[in-house]
Amino acid sequence: MSEPRVRPKDYVFRTALTWGAGGRGVVRSEGKPDIEFAAPLEFGGHGGVWSPEDLQVAALESCILLTFLYFAARAGVELAGYSSTGEGTVRMGADGPSFTAFVVKPRIVVAEEAQVEAARQAVHKAEDACLVSRSLGENVEVSLEAEVSAAGL
Amino acid sequence: MSEPRVRPKDYVFRTALTWGAGGRGVVRSEGKPDIEFAAPLEFGGHGGVWSPEDLQVAALESCILLTFLYFAARAGVELAGYSSTGEGTVRMGADGPSFTAFVVKPRIVVAEEAQVEAARQAVHKAEDACLVSRSLGENVEVSLEAEVSAAGL
Numbered sequence: 001m002s003e004p005r006v007r008p009k010d011y012v013f014r015t016a017l018t019w020g021a022g023g024r025g026v027v028r029s030e031g032k033p034d035i036e037f038a039a040p041l042e043f044g045g046h047g048g049v050w051s052p053e054d055l056q057v058a059a060l061e062s063c064i065l066l067t068f069l070y071f072a073a074r075a076g077v078e079l080a081g082y083s084s085t086g087e088g089t090v091r092m093g094a095d096g097p098s099f100t101a102f103v104v105k106p107r108i109v110v111a112e113e114a115q116v117e118a119a120r121q122a123v124h125k126a127e128d129a130c131l132v133s134r135s136l137g138e139n140v141e142v143s144l145e146a147e148v149s150a151a152g153l
Numbered sequence: 154m155s156e157p158r159v160r161p162k163d164y165v166f167r168t169a170l171t172w173g174a175g176g177r178g179v180v181r182s183e184g185k186p187d188i189e190f191a192a193p194l195e196f197g198g199h200g201g202v203w204s205p206e207d208l209q210v211a212a213l214e215s216c217i218l219l220t221f222l223y224f225a226a227r228a229g230v231e232l233a234g235y236s237s238t239g240e241g242t243v244r245m246g247a248d249g250p251s252f253t254a255f256v257v258k259p260r261i262v263v264a265e266e267a268q269v270e271a272a273r274q275a276v277h278k279a280e281d282a283c284l285v286s287r288s289l290g291e292n293v294e295v296s297l298e299a300e301v302s303a304a305g306l
Binding site: 013019063089091 | 172186192196198201206236244291
């Protein structure tokens with residue numbers, strides 16, 4: 001008899017939006033604060049509120065962090081701090097616009113010097129395992145440039 | 154002499170985040186309201202704040218809307234209302250998690266019956282042209298199920 005295969009499990013995430021007057025809308029997810037949005041200034045929209053492009057960068061950047069935390073915890077890394085910057089580049093090409101690259105730069109502080117290398121390995125794993133990265137096209141480059149240090153050094 | 158080629162133009166979108174105590178973080182984009190986030194409840198996180206997965210669905214859903222508006226405006230469609238729901242399915246497969254499908258369901262109201270068909274065509278164009286859709290992998294299915302009606306009918 002063949003091995004029983006593990007059945008993949010699906011999780012569904014839901015949002016809803018309403019478009020309003022003045023070129024702005026609101027996007028909701030049940031039980032969470034509303035997010036006002038608009039087209040970005042660069043594409044004829046508004047400043048001061050989130051754009052779809054900003055939300056895409058935020059999705060990736062926060063996914064990288066949470067994926068890192070998962071691998072860091074498994075490796076016994078005690079985290080003293082984590083912040084990052086993220087940027088996504090949209091190319092307006094002949095065949096239409098698309099993200100071409102994302103760069104996320106985490107600054108990670110671990111509790112002890114002995115954990116620095118394990119944290120670096122967790123970053124490396126997160127780069128490949130983050131579910132938002134994994135959902136992007138093959139032509140979209142995701143790179144992580146992490147600085148890892150130990151607290152008090 | 155050969156035609157001069159149009160040079161593609163790049164636009165960069167930036168965010169930054171800080172991870173905090175209690176399994177929550179804050180993601181920022183300059184000049185815009187902060188968004189608190191956490192891993193989703195389904196993956197051991199918190200309810201009540203946005204997750205990376207929610208933000209990914211919001212990015213796609215809002216991008217579909219704004220792309221639709223672009224094509225609708227070009228076709229002279231006068232919009233009386235637009236709302237939508239969006240859902241993204243994450244599959245936890247043997248090789249890791251990934252979005253497998255997004256479904257966005259717009260409810261579009263146009264000012265006049267004569268514009269219904271043009272609005273439907275604009276939806277069809279938006280499905281292919283949305284830059285967030287175009288950045289996703291080939292294995293990620295994006296489908297739109299739009300209801301278009303005329304105001305007062």
